[in-house]
Amino acid sequence: MKPKFPIYGYLAEFHDGEKLLDAAKRSRAAGYTVMEAYTPIPMEEVAHAIGHRSSLPWIVLCGGALGCVVGFGMQYWISVVGYPLNIGGRPLNSWPSFIVITFEMTILFAALSAVLGMLWLNGLPQPYHPVFNVPAFELASRNRFFLMILARDPKFAMEGTREFMQQFDALLVAEVPH
Amino acid sequence: MQTSKQAPGLQETAVRPVIEPGHSLATITDQISRIVLQRRTPTGWFIAVGIASLFVMMLITSLVYLVIRGVGLWGINEPVAWGFDIVNFVWWIGIGHAGTLISAVLLLLRQAWRTSINRFAEAMTLFAVMCAGIFPLFHVGRPWLAHWLLPYPNTMGVWPQFRSPLLWDVFAVSTYATVSALFWYVGLIPDLATLRDRARSLAWKRVYGALALGWRGAARHWEHYETAYLLLAGLATPLVVSVHTVVSFDFAVSVIPGWHATIMPPYFVAGAIYSGFAMVMTLAIPIRKFYRLEDFITMKHLDYMAKVILATGLIVCYGYAMEAFFAWYAGNQYERFMIINRMFGQYAWSYWCLIACNLVTPQFLWSKRIRRSVPALLVICIIVNIGMWLERFVIVVTSLARDYLPSSWDVYVPTRWDIALYLGTIGLFVFLLLLFIRFLPMISIFEMRTLVPATGEEPVKPPKVEVAP
Numbered sequence: 001m002k003p004k005f006p007i008y009g010y011l012a013e014f015h016d017g018e019k020l021l022d023a024a025k026r027s028r029a030a031g032y033t034v035m036e037a038y039t040p041i042p043m044e045e046v047a048h049a050i051g052h053r054s055s056l057p058w059i060v061l062c063g064g065a066l067g068c069v070v071g072f073g074m075q076y077w078i079s080v081v082g083y084p085l086n087i088g089g090r091p092l093n094s095w096p097s098f099i100v101i102t103f104e105m106t107i108l109f110a111a112l113s114a115v116l117g118m119l120w121l122n123g124l125p126q127p128y129h130p131v132f133n134v135p136a137f138e139l140a141s142r143n144r145f146f147l148m149i150l151a152r153d154p155k156f157a158m159e160g161t162r163e164f165m166q167q168f169d170a171l172l173v174a175e176v177p178h
Numbered sequence: 179m180q181t182s183k184q185a186p187g188l189q190e191t192a193v194r195p196v197i198e199p200g201h202s203l204a205t206i207t208d209q210i211s212r213i214v215l216q217r218r219t220p221t222g223w224f225i226a227v228g229i230a231s232l233f234v235m236m237l238i239t240s241l242v243y244l245v246i247r248g249v250g251l252w253g254i255n256e257p258v259a260w261g262f263d264i265v266n267f268v269w270w271i272g273i274g275h276a277g278t279l280i281s282a283v284l285l286l287l288r289q290a291w292r293t294s295i296n297r298f299a300e301a302m303t304l305f306a307v308m309c310a311g312i313f314p315l316f317h318v319g320r321p322w323l324a325h326w327l328l329p330y331p332n333t334m335g336v337w338p339q340f341r342s343p344l345l346w347d348v349f350a351v352s353t354y355a356t357v358s359a360l361f362w363y364v365g366l367i368p369d370l371a372t373l374r375d376r377a378r379s380l381a382w383k384r385v386y387g388a389l390a391l392g393w394r395g396a397a398r399h400w401e402h403y404e405t406a407y408l409l410l411a412g413l414a415t416p417l418v419v420s421v422h423t424v425v426s427f428d429f430a431v432s433v434i435p436g437w438h439a440t441i442m443p444p445y446f447v448a449g450a451i452y453s454g455f456a457m458v459m460t461l462a463i464p465i466r467k468f469y470r471l472e473d474f475i476t477m478k479h480l481d482y483m484a485k486v487i488l489a490t491g492l493i494v495c496y497g498y499a500m501e502a503f504f505a506w507y508a509g510n511q512y513e514r515f516m517i518i519n520r521m522f523g524q525y526a527w528s529y530w531c532l533i534a535c536n537l538v539t540p541q542f543l544w545s546k547r548i549r550r551s552v553p554a555l556l557v558i559c560i561i562v563n564i565g566m567w568l569e570r571f572v573i574v575v576t577s578l579a580r581d582y583l584p585s586s587w588d589v590y591v592p593t594r595w596d597i598a599l600y601l602g603t604i605g606l607f608v609f610l611l612l613l614f615i616r617f618l619p620m621i622s623i624f625e626m627r628t629l630v631p632a633t634g635e636e637p638v639k640p641p642k643v644e645v646a647p
Contacts, residue, residue, distance in 0.1 A: 017632030126392035
């Protein structure tokens with residue numbers, strides 16, 4: 001499908017986090033919904049200002065619960081059904097001995113789902129992204145703050161959005177080519 | 179107030195900062211990434227790698243010869259079937275614990291001072307666990323069949339026996355290694371993106387770019403990332419306590435005098451933290467000097483770590499006292515014999531060296547003057563590491579050499595191959611650590627950035643710090 005606009009979006013560069021936060025709030029108030037902010041440090045307020053919340057805790061909870069069931073179930077099946085052994089006259093389902101490995105499997109599955117879930121929710125690994133076409137963007141991982149309004153935004157207009165973003169106290173407003 | 183006019187030396191009594199003043203987002207990023215991205219590798223680094231690789235070669239040689247000849251090469255036999263191999267395994271695993279403690283527990287407790295040492299301590303954990311893993315893997319005798327420890331469907335129709343603490347250990351240590359590696363890599367992702375954006379050569383841009391997985395520092399990224407990091411810390415905290423507990427079960431669940439005690443799990447965990455912090459200090463002191471990182475790893479860090487060593491050292495001493503008390507109070511003749519044998523038997527020298535290293539030495543840390551003297555701290559930490567090695571030696575060897583049957587009593591003497599393998603793992607540890615500090619940021623850049631105001635000030639003057647030539 002041919003993109004509706006010749007560019008991916010507009011990118012504004014800011015000197016500090018406060019100015020970025022202010023710009024994000026103003027864009028939100030002006031009715032923009034599809035935007036992204038880039039910061040060298042985690043800034044929770046910015047994520048909330050542009051409307052993001054993480055659903056990761058649920059993924060980790062499910063992963064941990066699965067690990068718990070798989071861990072205990074594996075030991076139960078092996079000890080009772082797959083390969084029953086009499087160890088010191090204990091019952092085959094000697095569950096107190098199974099607690100340690102059940103715990104370890106719970107942690108292992110939860111940790112794996114935290115990492116894989118984080119990567120999946122973030123769409124990583126992603127080899128190409130248009131924002132890297134703006135040369136100034138390499139400072140996003142050093143000391144500059146960026147706000148991008150995407151062309152996908154319903155309120156986006158080639159001229160109007162650029163003029164709107166130029167009202168911010170930004171160092172630069174640049175086009176982001178596809 | 180006149181304090182602002184005072185000389186810096188006079189302010190030492192006031193609260194000391196976790197990062198020296200005058201830093202901004204830009205200076206932190208530049209100074210830490212320069213260590214990795216500089217073109218010229220310091221000569222000292224090559225010398226250190228050269229020495230470490232000699233020891234790595236010794237490790238490889240002793241492992242290859244061990245596989246050819248079998249574990250009879252070591253000094254182990256009945257009744258002392260666990261010698262240097264298990265002593266070293268427990269020692270290395272214990273050292274790893276401080277890394278997880280610093281990165282996870284101190285994160286949950288919101289201790290900002292952890293930020294400049296956590297990356298480095300996590301790497302130490304990872305390498306210590308690798309060194310630890312070598313010992314039980316080769317101690318099984320036929321390491322090419324080590325996968326029999328894992329539950330997998332096989333043509334023999336045989337499955338592992340889950341009531342054995344040795345199998346619990348397999349799961350605990352492999353989970354610990356996996357989670358430590360995940361935690362470390364996740365922590366590295368934003369810094370790898372920084373290196374990608376700052377590397378000058380295209381090849382390194384590609385390498386760091388691939389490892390950074392396309393990280394852009396987007397608000398959405400950070401939101402999920404921070405959640406994941408916090409959850410991992412929450413998961414790693416009970417895990418780290420469980421790992422050394424399970425290691426102690428290898429001893430406590432058996433019926434050997436001196437091993438079969440409920441004090442073992444807490445005493446092992448405290449000992450692990452104690453030795454781990456001592457190792458962090460032993461490594462951090464020379465590295466901060468060599469790479470001139472005193473602005474980031476300040477005296478405040480050393481002071482806090484010294485206090486942690488003192489506190490955990492006291493818990494360990496309590497463990498020794500309780501061990502002796504139980505032996506007397508329980509009225510069990512084997513237990514009583516065990517403690518008398520430890521104190522006055524053939525291995526008495528190791529017990530009293532242990533008491534000198536672990537009970538006497540850390541008491542010097544009560545003194546503020548000693549906590550402020552970097553050479554004194556280094557010496558104390560090395561002694562603590564020796565002491566914790568001796569502790570495992572005392573536990574493993576003295577109990578086995580004199581168990582229930584006097585007819586089977588024997589003396590354990592390590593062979594030169596035991597010593598070569600041990601020194602070899604120390605070489606491997608140092609070698610991996612040197613590679614790490616050359617190619618990856620040893621201090622977490624993005625977490626250090628959170629300690630300064632969020633503004634894009636450019637450095638007014640070129641940073642005074644240059645890497646030592």
